[in-house]
Amino acid sequence: MSPADRPAGGPLEGLRVGVTASRKAEEQITLLRRRGALVDWAPVLRSGLAGVEDEALRAATARVMDEPVDMLVATTGVGMKAWLGATERWGTRAALLAHLADAEIIARGPKTVGALRSEGLRELWSPSSECFDDVLAHLRGRDLTGKRIVVQEHGQSLSMVAHALRRQGAVVQVVTVYRVEAAADPAPTFRMVDLIADGELDAVTFTAAPAVKALLEAAEVTGRRAAMLESFRTGVLAASVGPVTAAALAQWSVPTVWPERSRLAALVTLLEHELPARRRGTSLDVADGHQLRLLGDKVLLDSREVRLTPAPLAVLRALAEQPGRVVGRADLLAALPSGTAGSEHAVEMAVARLRQAVGARVVQTVVKRGYRLSVVSGD
Structure with a gap:
């Protein structure tokens, strides 16, 4: 399939989307092309998974079986299935399941939950966010002294996680x-x-956090990491399949959108609605005779581009969605990108930076209520 071939028409006609997936890439590309998008594909990760040598996994499993397990932290459904599939070959599957049955089981997300339940294992807790940081937060503060914890690794090293749990007294x-x-x-x-x-792309999709890391490493090698991050912050939309992958981008202050359900079809539907709206943009006549235009993450003040970091940009977009109306501090706080300090002070700082960029009179304070754009008229 040539990435340049696409049908005429569709909500994404004329828009160019980069796909970084290796797994299920053809399905994603087909969905995008059916909606008229021009797709550029770069599988930044190896196709499939690089399995650990059978001997090494078998030895690790034997160590798990040596002593009772107090807690199992299961991080991926595919990992649990692969592990249990290996024990099936060795004839030890039933023994491992029985050994884990009495452990406190924490599952990182719904796919992991599904894999566990299909084997008769029941999780005690799972974060709604699917973020591993929330798993650690759940365990932080607990007395883990002497607890034997088994952590199923999710494709990237979790050695720092193991060290953190050991600091709490666990045997990991x-x-x-x-x-x-x-x-x-x-x-x-x-x-x-x-x-x-x-800036040749309108959006780039990510379906795995390691893909973000691999792309950043490639950009570092070529000396273009700063330019790539700047494009993400000012024009190219980063679209993630879910919050875990989005968190990998948020670490670099990249604004990211993701669907409520972590599914490919939902991701493509999100782009179907988000990209045309960004292309149309918003034009507002504001205080002091200025015209303010929002084109995706690009902001123009009287045809002059205004560079905003993610937090003030998020505030501006939230205010522009309700021009002239008061938006409360709590709503603006919710609009800030993940990783931003969660307090009203963060909103005040973002508003201050926004005023420096577009003019103090453009963003008005409404005492005890919030902020609003000083709009003369809007489209």
Whole structure:
């Protein structure tokens, strides 16, 4: 399939989307092309999973079986299935399941929950966010002295997680089932970096946090990481399949959108609504005779581009959705990108930076209520 081929018409007609997925890439590309998008594909990770050598996994499993397990932290459904599939080959599946049955089980997300329940294992707790940081927060503060914890690794090293749990007194064993590695041929990834850095794409989709890391590493190698991040912050939409992948982008202050359900179809539907709206943009006549235009993450004040960091940009977009109306501090706080300090002071700082960029009179304070754009008239 040539990425340049696409049907005429559709809500994404004329828009160019980069796809970084390796798994289920063709399904995603087909969904995008059916909606008229031009798709550029760079599988930044190896296709499939690099399984750990059978001997190493078998030895790790034997160590798990040596002593009772107090807690199992299961991080991925595919990892649990692969681990149990290996024990099926060795004839020890039933023994491992019985050994884990009395453990406190924490599952990182719904796919992991599904994999566990299909084997008769029941999780005690799972974060709604699917973020591993929330798993650690759940465990932080607990007395884990002497607790034996088994952590199923999710493709990337969790050695720091193990160290953190050991600091709380736990005895930790990490079981590595598979590894996620960068693509063997980096050429498509380098090309994707250039397309993003040069602002040639309207959006880029991410379906795995390791893909973010691999793309950033490729950008660092080519000396274009700063340019690529700037493009993400000012024009190229980063679209994630869910909050876990979005968190990997948020670490670099990249604004990210993701659907409520972590599914490919939901991701494409999100782009179907988000990208045309960004292309149309918003034009507002504001205080002091200025015209303010929002084109995606690009902001123009009287045809002059205004560069905003993610927090003030998020505030501006929230205010522009209700021009002239008061938006409360709590709503503005909710609009700030993840990773921003969660207090009203963060809103005040974002508003202050926004005023420095677009003019103090453009954003009005409404005492005890919030803020609003000083709008003369709007489209």
